[in-house]
Amino acid sequence: MSITTEQMRFWSPEVRELEPYVPGEQPKIQNLLKLNTNENPYPPSPKVVEAVQAVLVDSADALRLYPDPDASALKQAIAKQQNVALENVFVGNGSDEVLAHIFKAFFVQDKPILYPDITYSFYPVYSQFFGVKTKVLPLNDAFEIVVDDYKQANGGIIITNPNAPTSIALGLQAIEEVLQANPDSVVVIDEAYVDFGAESAVKLVEKYENLVVCQTTSKSRSLAGLRVGFAIAQPHLIAALEAVKNSFNSYPMDRFAIAAAVASFEDQTYFEQQCEKVIRSREKLVNELQEIGFVVLPSKANFIFASLPNKDAGELAAELRACGIIVRYFNKPRINQFLRITIGTDEQNQRLVETLKQDILA
Amino acid sequence: MSITTEQMRFWSPEVRELEPYVPGEQPKIQNLLKLNTNENPYPPSPKVVEAVQAVLVDSADALRLYPDPDASALKQAIAKQQNVALENVFVGNGSDEVLAHIFKAFFVQDKPILYPDITYSFYPVYSQFFGVKTKVLPLNDAFEIVVDDYKQANGGIIITNPNAPTSIALGLQAIEEVLQANPDSVVVIDEAYVDFGAESAVKLVEKYENLVVCQTTSKSRSLAGLRVGFAIAQPHLIAALEAVKNSFNSYPMDRFAIAAAVASFEDQTYFEQQCEKVIRSREKLVNELQEIGFVVLPSKANFIFASLPNKDAGELAAELRACGIIVRYFNKPRINQFLRITIGTDEQNQRLVETLKQDILA
Numbered sequence: 001m002s003i004t005t006e007q008m009r010f011w012s013p014e015v016r017e018l019e020p021y022v023p024g025e026q027p028k029i030q031n032l033l034k035l036n037t038n039e040n041p042y043p044p045s046p047k048v049v050e051a052v053q054a055v056l057v058d059s060a061d062a063l064r065l066y067p068d069p070d071a072s073a074l075k076q077a078i079a080k081q082q083n084v085a086l087e088n089v090f091v092g093n094g095s096d097e098v099l100a101h102i103f104k105a106f107f108v109q110d111k112p113i114l115y116p117d118i119t120y121s122f123y124p125v126y127s128q129f130f131g132v133k134t135k136v137l138p139l140n141d142a143f144e145i146v147v148d149d150y151k152q153a154n155g156g157i158i159i160t161n162p163n164a165p166t167s168i169a170l171g172l173q174a175i176e177e178v179l180q181a182n183p184d185s186v187v188v189i190d191e192a193y194v195d196f197g198a199e200s201a202v203k204l205v206e207k208y209e210n211l212v213v214c215q216t217t218s219k220s221r222s223l224a225g226l227r228v229g230f231a232i233a234q235p236h237l238i239a240a241l242e243a244v245k246n247s248f249n250s251y252p253m254d255r256f257a258i259a260a261a262v263a264s265f266e267d268q269t270y271f272e273q274q275c276e277k278v279i280r281s282r283e284k285l286v287n288e289l290q291e292i293g294f295v296v297l298p299s300k301a302n303f304i305f306a307s308l309p310n311k312d313a314g315e316l317a318a319e320l321r322a323c324g325i326i327v328r329y330f331n332k333p334r335i336n337q338f339l340r341i342t343i344g345t346d347e348q349n350q351r352l353v354e355t356l357k358q359d360i361l362a
Numbered sequence: 363m364s365i366t367t368e369q370m371r372f373w374s375p376e377v378r379e380l381e382p383y384v385p386g387e388q389p390k391i392q393n394l395l396k397l398n399t400n401e402n403p404y405p406p407s408p409k410v411v412e413a414v415q416a417v418l419v420d421s422a423d424a425l426r427l428y429p430d431p432d433a434s435a436l437k438q439a440i441a442k443q444q445n446v447a448l449e450n451v452f453v454g455n456g457s458d459e460v461l462a463h464i465f466k467a468f469f470v471q472d473k474p475i476l477y478p479d480i481t482y483s484f485y486p487v488y489s490q491f492f493g494v495k496t497k498v499l500p501l502n503d504a505f506e507i508v509v510d511d512y513k514q515a516n517g518g519i520i521i522t523n524p525n526a527p528t529s530i531a532l533g534l535q536a537i538e539e540v541l542q543a544n545p546d547s548v549v550v551i552d553e554a555y556v557d558f559g560a561e562s563a564v565k566l567v568e569k570y571e572n573l574v575v576c577q578t579t580s581k582s583r584s585l586a587g588l589r590v591g592f593a594i595a596q597p598h599l600i601a602a603l604e605a606v607k608n609s610f611n612s613y614p615m616d617r618f619a620i621a622a623a624v625a626s627f628e629d630q631t632y633f634e635q636q637c638e639k640v641i642r643s644r645e646k647l648v649n650e651l652q653e654i655g656f657v658v659l660p661s662k663a664n665f666i667f668a669s670l671p672n673k674d675a676g677e678l679a680a681e682l683r684a685c686g687i688i689v690r691y692f693n694k695p696r697i698n699q700f701l702r703i704t705i706g707t708d709e710q711n712q713r714l715v716e717t718l719k720q721d722i723l724a
Contacts, residue, residue: 003597003598003601004598007571007598008598009546010468010546010547010548010571010572010598010599010602011467011468011602012466012467012468012469012470012471012602013470013471014470015466015467015468015470015602015605015606018605018606018609019609020604020605020607020608020609021608021609021612022608023428023431023612023613026427026428026429026430026431034427037428039426039427039428040426041426042426043423043425043426044425044426048425049418052414052418052618053415053418056411056414056415061405062587063405063406063410063584063585063586063587063588063622064401064402064403064404064405064406064584064585064586064587065388065396065401065586065587066385066388066399066401066580066586066587067388067586067587067589068388069385069388093455093611093614094611094613094614096610096611096612096613097610097611097614100610100611104374104377105373105374105377106372106373106374106377107374108374108375108376108377109374109375125609126609126610128609129606129609129610184371184372185372186372209369209372210372218428222425222426223425223426224425224426224427224428224429224613225424225425225426225427225428225429225616225617226425226616226617226618227429227613227614227615227616235365236365236366236369236370236372237372239365240372240373240374240377242382243377243380243382244377244380244491245382246382246383246384247380247381247382247383247487247488247490247491248458248459248462248488248491249455249456249458249459249462250383250385250458251385251456251458251586251589252455252456252459252589253589254587254588254589254616254618254619255587255588256414256588256616256618256619257616257618260425
């Protein structure tokens, strides 16, 4: 649709300049192998389905009434699972909403925030949306974060760990170095993929008054369809997030999302088993891709970032797509020869490897 | 919790000044008669429960995968029910989120937006949140909007119709007068309560390029527990809302909310029957309260705004609460002698009337 200059007069001037985020596609094609948006190949805990059914049994009152605006039951379940206090937990409608609130709550400062050149591509979008100044710091040639770069004046820091789309994790010692070097800035560790082998910074929350850890139920808990994210921090930081949330939307979490996510956090065994399965499948897939000749960055996530020397990554993505397999390709400087491939089941990964071997590289 | 000045240094300066919205309380007390947050006393269509159950049957893939970021199925159902095109529909996580996006998309202007002094108390909150200038215009002594006041220079206009908490509706002729007097401003008609007897401005959308109509499923469709709101406007205005939404959260609508709301919009008969029941109960309750001596403003909503001469409204609210009935009391200038009372079932309303007669005013 084209919008005329005359029609544009109705838009807020700053909104005319926005460059929105573009999510990975959600095609409605049958038999497609979808390895493009880092979803979990396994369903959520069966207890999740039971919990939603329980809401339905009591549906008369459950649906006509507003949900708890504080989603206290969910905060309690998260606090218990994460081994923190209730007052350390903030919840939102997916970790994207939690991140948006984080940008507003902490990063609208005189000085710019710092983040890597290759990372979650929603950060520049939030920054523009809320008028946050940014200073982008290049990863090194091995696609690693250079910790010393994060010791300059700033209005906040955000680091995805493991980073996306690189899949590389930073150790807690490096994170502590960043926290200690920035006692007056909020340091956000975005742990969307942490459950697949990286070490969480949640255990540092008690020690650092400037730390916010953000996580999601969309990947490791197989609840992408539900939209539940959360942040863990000391209470004086949680209070800022609550002030922002209550100035935007009082009731962001619906009754099904609350009930389902609670059930997921209460089923730790299932959660750990599924994460283990994904990790094992990842190691197997990495080996097989390396055998074909792929260069694969060391992954602690439920995806890998891989490059095939002497083969254009954009072309490869298109050829895979023609064979019914979608992976994520970013046509951006430095990473336009890589593919981000979500870890599927062993059977799905096998289909990918066989397709590469037999149909594309044969 | 008290936050020290030192801890406050982590907050964005503008967030330190926020005065968040305070929603009506959601007490977890049994046997309470809850007439304070304008929920529907009847459950949603049985088809809603069936739709959620259908999602669960296919739960493996339904929950682990991201929902459609555009919620196209929901937009289609709304378009059909509202008799507009798909491109006229925007959806969000409750109408509060839709309103927040509206403020950002249209109202961040040099000139102030206009709204009444007595209206939805989230408007000043959004304004502060997004840095929107405001000019507040008093309702007249009968608590009606003075249309001529809305013919001065402005950066946008927002009118709740029927207004809350007054319950009084404005006719479409008056709304057209406002639209015509403001060809360069976006005029938002917030119709959260329109289905209980007022006339919707949706039919004016085709004619006015500056009109946005906002509605919710929380009241007339008994889906407060789900968080689904929407806006109807011409495509050049919908595009601004999409740009804002996609700069904030790509997937605001979860799979259950989409499926459930679609089912609700497809069951028009049930919807109309429930609205009719609430309207009949309202008329009955108004008569009975007037017999006791209440002054009740003329309501086109699922609540009434009522005052009892020679009885302090704050005290009355407290006495009702002591009898297990919660109504909404706003301790604000001009309206601190009124109670906002949600319409319940006939039985619930009878309990209210009997309690007033026998326990409080006897």
